[in-house]
Amino acid sequence: MNAIMLMVVGLGGLALGYIFYSRFIAEKIYQLDPDFRTPAHEFKDGVDYVPTNRLVLWGHHFTSVAGAAPIVGPAVAVIWGWGPAFVWVILGTIFFAGIHDFGAIWASTRNKAKSMGALTGDVVSARARSIFMIVIFLVLLMVNAVFAVVISNLLIAYPSAVLAVWGTIIVASIIGVIIYQQYTSLPLVTVVGVLSLYLMVGMGPVVPFEFPEMVGPLSNSATWILILFAYAFIASLLPVWVLLQPRDYINGIQLFIALGVLYGAVLLTGPTVVAPMFNTDVPAGTPSLIPLLFVTIACGAISGFHGLVASGTTSKQINRETDARFVGYFGSVGEGTLALATIIAASAGFATLGDWQAIYTSFGAGGVEAFVAGGARIISQGWGMSEEVAATLLAVMACLFAGTTMDTGIRLQRYIFQEWGQIYNIGWMRRNLPATVLAVGACLLLAFGAGGAEGAGGMLIWPLFGTTNQLLAGLTLLVITVILIHKGRPIIYTLAPLLFLLVMTIFALLVQLRTFFEAGDWFLFAVDVLVLVAAILVALECAASLRRHSAEVRRQS
Template sequence: MSAIILLLFGLGGMALGYVFYSKFIAQHIYKLDENFKTPAHEMEDGIDFVPTNKFVLWGHHFTSVAGAAPIVGPAIAVIWGWLPAFLWVTIGTIFFAGVHDAGAIWASVRNRAKSVGALTGEVVGNRARSVFMIVIFLVLLMVNGVFGVVIAKLLINNPGAVVPVWGAIVVALLIGQLIYRMKASLPLVSILGVGALYFLIYIGPSVPMALPEQIGFEAIGYLSDSAAWILLLFAYAAIASLLPVWMLLQPRDYINGLQLFVGLILLYGAVLIANPTVVAPMINIDVPEGTPSMIPLLFVTIACGAISGFHGLVASGTSSKQLDKETDARFVGYFGAVGEGALALAAIIAATAGFASLADWKAVYHAFGQGGVLAFVNGGATILHAGTGIDEVVASTLLTVMAALFAGTTMDTGLRLQRYIFQEWGEIYNIKWMGKALPATLLAVGSCLVLAFGAGGADGTGGLIIWPLFGTTNQLLAGLTLLVITVMLVRRKIASAYTLIPLVFLLVMTLAALLLQLKGFYESQNWFLLGLDIVVLVAAILVTLECASALRRTKREMAEADA
């Protein structure tokens, strides 16, 4: 089958969803009000609360939530065949992700930009908030710990990506100054920024850079190149999380968003020109031994790209603090989800049509968990070369930089969000020093490094140990975020079916996946993950019961008021 069919149906469905469905949700469900004074204006401080142009904020939101996950998940899930992954990404983007992301921004903006964890305390209750914030912390710990490893591996495997990945930070700093200090034209700045970024991508393969095999000092021992990159990445992320959002976070995310769209245009254009054939089966009935059941695992393997709880953390953690007008939530939240869906669709096409034959595809997908970023990079580079004539090394560097930059922006935002969690804990439990930015940042970095090196040893890959639980924990978070939004809608006497149906589906699939994983961890005698799985499962049940109780209580209060 031609990959063009997937491209047209996938992008066409998402475009129609944004034009029609998102407009209905914005006007009739969330009832976005252009005249509502957003926290970015009410609490403006020039650091975290900054009214922001919706296009720039879209870039921040989209690239922060995207990361490597919408590439990794779909490129692994095609082991069950391309059709299930394609349907979940397309339908999930239209009816799940867009509603979730825009709703999380709206809910936070209507409550002084509080995070979804803190918001749970007001909407549901303090017990639910305490449990919910533990789930949030675990998700952030997983994201930050693993993405550090992912970026390190990408830089080690492709030294030509080092210059553009780190050079993008310098470009972002200059863009921030041009936009906010010099008030330069946004279109001009965008052209200059994208041009500079792609120039770095072009010259990157000519100046490959790699750390020495072992670096360090005799007194403290040597570090592997993987460990050294991880430490450098967390040092950068800590500094970035403390800088004002306009200085680095916003412009870095914005320019990355633009370069992604340029990259997607190139990749999709190459598909239209080369017309590659999808060699993977539509539904794979000959899965490798040990591959888990597609249902419910498909719906947690593909999170980002269909719906993801991490999006709610970004939406209520940073995006809501920068929203200029409440009506911008539709563009920033829903269209941000569409952008991620488009990236997930590209990953599916690259991982199914970027191979010469079915035998070549099976050679890569010989076990569950195979494929991922490398399948996207290699398959995408093949399609780019065939369709545009771009040298395969340059094409591979372009896609590697795309993946690394998104993972990096997610780390930037993720560490800032983790800092917010510690600060909120400081406020809740009256620990004054924890409520300050620097100590909270050090706690956030310290917890990630303890996981990375404490569980993973000298190479710093400890985050990968708990990664098998990311999908279920992340989707649980999405369901619980939808629960909070649903309670708010019920209290406002607004139709809640548009959030209630997705949340019921997510909770059922996630709880089923947690139970399935529980059985697998027990059989493999992985007691650490077994215990962590039980913690997440209990948390899911407790918060769900608390939210159900809050819904019943709200309906009873409304009935009494009407009487």
């Protein structure tokens, strides 16, 4: 099969979803009001609450939620064949992720930019809030600890990417000041910023950077991980306009350029999809397609982490409520295009089926490396670019996305500690600096406490990221559904995804529980039990809350 067919059908479906379905949701379900005074104006402080141009905010939101997950998940899931991954990414983006992300921004904006954890306590119950906070903490811990490892590995594997990855921070800071102080127009500064980024990408192979074999007692990987957390610590304390917004905006632009280069190369070369549509000869030990597909591909179809970003930072920057459709739903579409590009690169970026099978030798194989290698081959053939420069381009893209997710993730984890400080009346925990120290400290404890000197501890609990993440998405959809009940609006558009996710998440946790038991992995077994109990409690809370609130609405009417 020709990869052009996958590209046309996939992109066409995502475009139709945004044009028609998101408009229906905006007008009939969420009923956006252009005159509503958003929290960005009501609580404007120049640090976290900043009314923001919707294009800039889209860049922040999109790059914060994307990270490496929409690359890793689809590239791993292709082991079952490209067909299931393709269908879940397209339908999941249109009917699950779009309404979830869009709804989380809307719900938070309508409630003084409260986080999903705080909203859960307000509209569901205090018990549900406690579950939510624990799940949120676990998800952020996994994301921050694992993405540090992903970036570290990419910087070591592709030293040509180091210049652009770190140089972008300087460029973004300059752009942030220019935009915030309104020294010049957004289009001009966008062009200058993007050109600067790609100049550094081109120079990367000429001036690669590598640490000596060991930096003191630390390995190269551990050194990069410490540097990344030091950077995330500082970045998460800065006002959003200084670095978070401009860096994410430039990253969003460069992603679409990189995707344009990749999709253009597909059109020029028409590569053959060598991976099977349905792989009937999966390696030994590969889990069943159902339900694991729906938790292996989270980001790129639907992801609970997006609700944290939507209600944690994005809702504090929405200029007009009507911007939520573009920022939230179109942000999901952007991530869907990245997941689709990953599927194409990981299934059509190899010369033969044998080459593809040599990569996918076990479940979990592939990942970012398959995306970079396969995508670089397609770009090289299509545009005549050297594979080294093409690989640098894709490696920089993956690093920048994972890095922006870490920036936002640490900031969100700081918010969690501050909310706990508020709930339990711990004054010092409500302050930015101590809360950030706790956030970074928790990540480093997992990274080096569980992972030893290499700092790869986050990888130990990564197998449970998908299920924990989808449980979080279910909780977010529950909050949105309850709000819609009180407003007397149709709930089927959020309730159906909610029920589907709960069933698949509990099913997947049971499958993984058996796997961990048979392997004697008691650490993951214990964490799985914890998440499974939380999932069952969420299901019960969903049923009780929906019955209770529906009855209240009927009484009032």
